Amino acid sequence: MFRETITHAGGTTEGTASETHAVTLLVRAARRQYAMEATPAGGALITWTRHVFGPGGNSLVLVDRSIRLDPMTPVGNLTDTVREDLSLVDGDPRARYDLVKGRRVITGTLWQVPPFPTAGLRARRLVVEDRGRVRLTLTARLGLLAHAHRTTTTAPRGWYHPSAYESAGLNRPGRRAGLLRDSTSAAVCSCLELSAVGGDREHARRLALDHRRAVTAEFVADRLAVPVNA
Ligand SMILES: [Zn+2]
Known part of the structure; x- marks a missing residue:
């Protein structure tokens, strides 16, 4: 979930955006070749300029427009260990939750993230379960991109x-x-x-x-x- 801040002719409008909506916004913006930048918190800033009629309505002027997506839960510190765990999850389409002695872990083909870090990744909203598979959230992916x-x-x-x-x-x-x-x-x-x-x-x-x-x-x-x- 993201906080969405839109800057338009009438000022700014704030709302919320689901991950699916945020992906749609980013993909559409990329197609229109708008400028976009991932933020270290795991959000994104989309900016573009538009021609509008200026005062009097006779001449076109360039105005700045933007959409800012701020994650409700910022990614926080992406340590080496966290990035390694996320890389395992991201690289394995078989990543899923499992129980070991009653405690939740993420397992893949040949690896396992122990209970404590698994709980951390979940609490920080860096991973999500999607149709039986554990995958990285958009927030995690944008945060990793900014970190890289x-x-x-x-x-x-x-x-x-x-x-x-x-x-x-x-x-x-x-x-x-x-x-x-x-x-x-x-x-x-x-x-x-x-x-x-x-x-x-x-x-x-x-x-x-x-x-x-x-x-x-x-x-x-x-x-x-x-x-x-x-
Ligand atoms: Zn670079």
Whole structure:
């Protein structure tokens, strides 16, 4: 279950969205190529712009629209152990609940999550039973996605003393008292697949955001646009 916040012409509207409704929203948004980003809590932010008639009704103006999905139960800390257990459940279509000495466990083809962590995964709404099978909730999947793509940007070097090699070009603009300025900033991601350099830190932050949006759109198109049990 998610809290759904819609930003539209009249302001914002809040409501609730079931997992099925949230999947529908994300898949539709991906088809329309709206920007979308998974949040660390296990939700998502969908944003797009729309042309509407401005005051007077004669000219079209661009306005921002968004739908924010916040999980009722945020995923919390996704430790290595939790992520390993979730990976077992996610990778095995035979994952199901079983009882061992009267205590509930999740079992798969060749593995078992013991009672205590099983209780934790259930209480945190990271897994759900669906037609006899235990699967990850959308919240867990979005939270894992955000966790896999934690981006950072490096601080620009700023003014610095040029090396002997660079000193040869000191007559160029940007020189100050023999110093050169480097405002570039690198955008990196914990997935190690992003290596981009922005002209300044704001640009690098934009590159990092573009990456997080790209992986979210890819996840929605590849993993959500088909029925889970297909
Ligand atoms: Zn990444």
